[in-house]
Amino acid sequence: MTGIITQYRIVSALVPDRARSDELFLRALNAQAGLSYFVSGVSKLFGSSWVQGDAIGEILQTEAYGNGPAASLLRRFPRLVRLLTWATPLWEVSFPLIYLLPSRWARAMLLGVKAFHLGIAGVMELPRFVWGFVGSHGAVQYVVDQRSQARRSAGSLERVTLASAAVIASVSAGYAASQRQFDIERRGGLKGTKLLDVDDGVVEYDLRAPSDPSVTAESAPVVVLEAGLGSPLEAFSWVAELLAVDHHVLSYHRGGYGRTTSNRSPGDLVAALLAHVVSSGTLISVSHSIGTLAAASYLRRDFGGRFISSAVVIDGTNPRLLADDRVDRRRRGMFLQSQAGSMYIALTGIYNFVPHAIARQSAFAPDDQLGVVQFSFSPRNILRATREYFNMPLVDAMQSLLAVPRRRVIASKEYEQQESEFAEALHAPIVVVEGASHRSILGYRQYAQQVAQIVRETSGDDS
Amino acid sequence: MTPSVARFATTVASVALTAHVVATVLQNTPDSYNLDLRRYVAGWTIPGWRFFAPNPGVHNVHLLARTRGTESSDRPGDWRDVTPPTHHSMLNVLFNPRSRGPKALFDAMQQLSVMQSNYSAMEWMVTSLPYRLVTDATRGFLQTEDATQFQFLLMNYYPAAQPGRRMLPVLVSMWMPLHLAPESST
Known part of the structure; x- marks a missing residue:
């Protein structure tokens, strides 16, 4: 804030009229x-x-901000620390109310804010906040006084700022909504996905038949792909393309995701879709992340006399770890924070303008890339993913996975340790894809090639 | 000053300050997204007002270093914590200039942690400003050592975490010369 005060004073000094210069600076x-x-x-x-x-309790345990004498004293009162943690964002968010207060009440409120800064300085030994922010309070009081004296409620600077921000935010949100609509229309087009009627709605899916003419389609293996939390079927597009040379490859959206309106279980939807695959070949399940738990719900199912013979788990979610996360309030809170952040940038459309993990960790063909990004930032899919995180059945998931005759685990470098433990619990061999992250293991073609190769080897073992 | 020049100067100052305030509004989104609007205000630094939010720093970053002789086959020494200490005093409430050095180093180490968590390539990281800053600082801390090469390790320590989850190694540097040859002047 100190820098802002200095810079703004220098720029406003360009205005020759002293009163106008001060007015501009203070506003x-x-x-x-x-x-x-x-x-x-x-x-x-x-x-x-x-x-x-x-938050404050944790900050006060750090060496940088929690080793002073005042911090040591404050740490003895954990309830007070917790109260301060809740009070801080509340008064900060309420700060604009100061512009509605009479002048002397505003002065009293600013005194309280000064006391807050002094408290921070004392406890966390951060004095520069005192000098910078207290130095700006004169400008706040000036604007409050102007309004109190009924001279002006808001200057042109405030009006232009608010109007500009509102216009830009509205345009961004509108553009994002149109991009998402465009993607839905793309899915309904020739290069998009298909819909199958089931009892209570439709299921959105993609089915690729073997492209190699030397492969007998009627007996080619069938790969069923199960995507992760909040991910579209396009997340498997590299893997699907590579496997579809000599396999049938089926991918779909679980209930509530994308254009799927059916609320039937993943097993019911897969059964309905497999009935349309003209092949007597072996069934192979390939799942990513929490999709492994969705797959686990039908791994022991009888699909018209056939059973899934192999399960390839890519950075799969260990049901025990997810169960632990669900009951740990901090991890639960971090997940909800992440979903709230995603929802915020989805609604405001910020994701179209800033780098984000999904775009950074994937490089699909243009249509698929658009599909992955717009799907992932669809408010409806974010809500669906949030519900799925808490509702995905975990009971018997390990038993179902262990019941599949052949199991393989593929781990990204990012999840190596976690997946090693999972592979051990599954009594399954593990392959680590060097350099890959949780998303890029499917999003980058060079990593997807390694995944497809392992699936193909598994398929070869089956036949 | 002629009236037209005065009007021009007033307009320039008003537009500049308004644009900067608008850019500040847009850049300060609730979460830490990298919305860099400096290019729209001629490189003017835009303040970040998300103090300790949404996720406050609740860990200590420790700088560990070890040294060895010239040969790569030389056995390296043990890792030692060379993190500069934080000084505490009652006067810090009003004036604490000694916090700036450790804070700059902490921020550089923090940036390296972010690069590492984003899977940045090592070749790229070693050319980054934070890496060079941490390298220079470590080299300075080890100047009296009787060795020719050094390596640093960044270790995050979470005091509020459960025991067993408190220490997290972040980054190990390459081996680097401890003493730089003086630059020759021409």
Whole structure:
């Protein structure tokens, strides 16, 4: 804030009229001061450890901010620390109310804010906040006084700022909604996906037949792909393309995802889809992440006299770990924070303009890339993924996986340790794809080739 | 100053400050997305107001180092914690300039942690500013050592985590010369 004060004073000094120069400086500085408290509060409300009351207590355990004498004293009162953790974002978010208060009440509120900064300085030994932010309070008081004296409620700077931000945010949100609609229409087109009627709705799917003419389609193996949490069937597009040379490859969206409106179980949907695959070949399940648990729900199922003979698990979710995460309030909070963040950037359309993990860790063909990004940031799919995280059945998942005759685990480098333990529990051999992350193991062609090769070897073992 | 020049100067200052405030609003989204709008305000630094949010730093970053002789076959020494200490004093409430050095190093180490978690290539990381800063700082801490090469290790320590989950190694550097040859002047 100190830098802002200096810079704004220099720029506003360009204005020859002294009164106008001061007015511009004070209004711009006030905007930054009001913004700083409000933004800080809103961001904290997106933080799981703030919402759960842990943040300040954890900060006070660090060497940088928690080793001073005042911090040591404060740590003795954990209930007070928790109360302060909740109170901080609340008053910060409420800061703009100061502009509605009478002048003397606003002055009193600013005194309280000064006390807050002094408290931070004392406990965390961060004095620069005192000098910078207290230095900006004069500008806030100036604007409050202007309004109190009925001279002006808002200057042109505030009006232009709010209008610009609102227009840009609206355009971004509108553009994102149109991109998502475009992707839905693309799915309904010639190069898109197909729909199959089931009892209570439709299931969206993609089915590829073997492209090699020397392969007998009627007896070629059938690969059933099960995508991870909130992921579209396009997430498997590299793997599907590589396997579809000599396999039937079936991918679909579980209930509530994409264009699937049916609420039937993954097993029911797979059974309905397999009835349309003209092949007596072996059935192979290939699943990614939490898709492994969806697959586990039908691995022991009888598909018209056939059973799944092989399960290839790619960075699969260990049901025991997910069960632990669901009951651990901090991990549960981190998951919900991540979903809330995704929902925020989905609704505002920010994902179309900033780098994000999904785009960074995938390089599909253009149509598939568009599908993956727009699907992943669809508010409906984010809500569906949030529900699925808590509702995915875990009982008997390990037994189902262990019941499959042949099991393979493929791990990204990112999940190597976790998957090693999972592979051990599954009594399955493991292959680690060097350099791959949880998403890029499917999103980059060079890693997908290794995955497809392992699936093909598994398929060869079966036949 | 002529009226037209005065009007021009007023317009420039007003537009510049308004654009900067608008860019600040747009860049300060609730989560830490890398929305860099500096290019729209001529490179002017845009403040980040998300203090300790959404996820506050709740860990200590430790800088560990070890040294060895010239030959790559030489057995390296043990890792030692060379993290600069944080000084505490009652006066820090009002004036704490000694916190700047450790904070700069902490931020550089933090950036390296982010690069590592994003699977950045080592070849790229070694050319980054944070890597060079940490390298130089470590080299400075080890200047009195009787060795020719050194290596650093960044270790995150989470004091509030459950025992057994507190230490997380982040990055091991390459072996680097401890003493740089003086630059020759021409």
